[in-house]
Amino acid sequence: MTIPQVRTDEEIRRDVLDELKWDRRFRVHDVDVAVENGVVTLTGWVRYCSEASLAELAARRVLGVRDVVNNIETRVAGCDARGDADLVVDVTRAVRDNVEIRDRPPEVTIEDGWVTLRGEVDWNHIRQAVENAVKRVPGVRGITSLMSVRPWKKPSAEELKNKVEEAMRRNCGTGSRPITVEVEGDTVTLTGTVRTWCEKDAADKIAWFAPGITSVNNRIRVDPEHRPSYVGTGASGTP
Template identity: 35%
Template sequence: MTQTQHRADHEFEAAITDELAWTPSVDAREIGVSVTDGAATLSGNVGTYPELEEALRAATRVHGVTVSADRIVVRHADGAPSDDDLAREAAIVFDRHTVVVPKGSVRAEVTDHVITLRGNVDWQFQREAARHAMATLPGVSGIRNLITLTAATLVPPAETQGRIKAALRRHAAPEAPHIEVDVLGSHVTLSGTVSSSAERRAAEQAAWFAAGVTAVDNQVTLSD
């Protein structure tokens, strides 16, 4: 690694540390940051799983950081729910969220306070809603989202491509003309360059909003 890159990594570390301290929902005192070639690794302890997610989001808000590796451990206070208690709470949550996640479409398995989600839904927002509902349960240490998407609506690839490109233009993203959209069946691949992580995430979200999409490979990179 060159000396210039080494200095840049130290600058990234300082910026991420400052962003963590700036984020009110994160207690950054026990979180460590290391960066190699723009890829950040967070380690340490937090009190809840939502706090862990907020810490990862804070790291990716820093311009130029494309990956956040998670080595943070959720340290629960005494009296945390057992795996059986978590499984029962998860079942109750899904029973109450049938508008977003169809009843019976998703099941939760709990091992060592890590929830594994399995099942099938039609849309990415439903998959994310299931994950978010589990993240808010007290005592959760991690979530493995293995829910699969089924293409309930079959849309010609050219039509899907056109709709995604139109959405990017509507969102007034300045880099929209530089984002390539390739569609193979129900799979979408995005490529090109944008100037920020937020624009990269927005492009991926636009792709997920297209009917019939079951996978998005976001290969969009950040410009220097």
């Protein structure tokens, strides 16, 4: 087995800068990237709230990154500036037109362009879809999401644990990683060590797809120097 090569902070910094330039879905102005012990700090500014999120995702894709601190600022251009009352209308319309919500849309309040969302949804991916729709609205400076997941179906803890472990085993991003799954009530706790944030994120998404889950406690550690066991290992790390 090949031993993972340790990457220096400067190597990671250069790759993050290249990745930010490579992803054409956003543009970060006056960007600065600092790296310390694999933890990346991003500064600069963007015109749309969604661009700051995309920049963070781009940085997390780089090999060797342990975590990302996103200090990118959203600066609303004059052509996109509008009052909070008008922005509420636009945000509400964006959610209605882009997200299928079974019961009722979230409550939206806005102060100085900062959006606060409240309400309940059946699934976490719906909550994320609402947040992403809001981030794309011109004039939105940031989001505080107080939305909660309240599923209509609640399987037993043992059933949930089995479903999550099965999903972990068949997923190419997590199937050979020693990830431990524990379920208490409607909360999933994930522990273990992976080499990249992408693997940690994959495990998080898998757990959230389980029916009846209202919270995922992702304690998986990102260690680029980790040597995972690939042969004969299931989701829980047992041969």
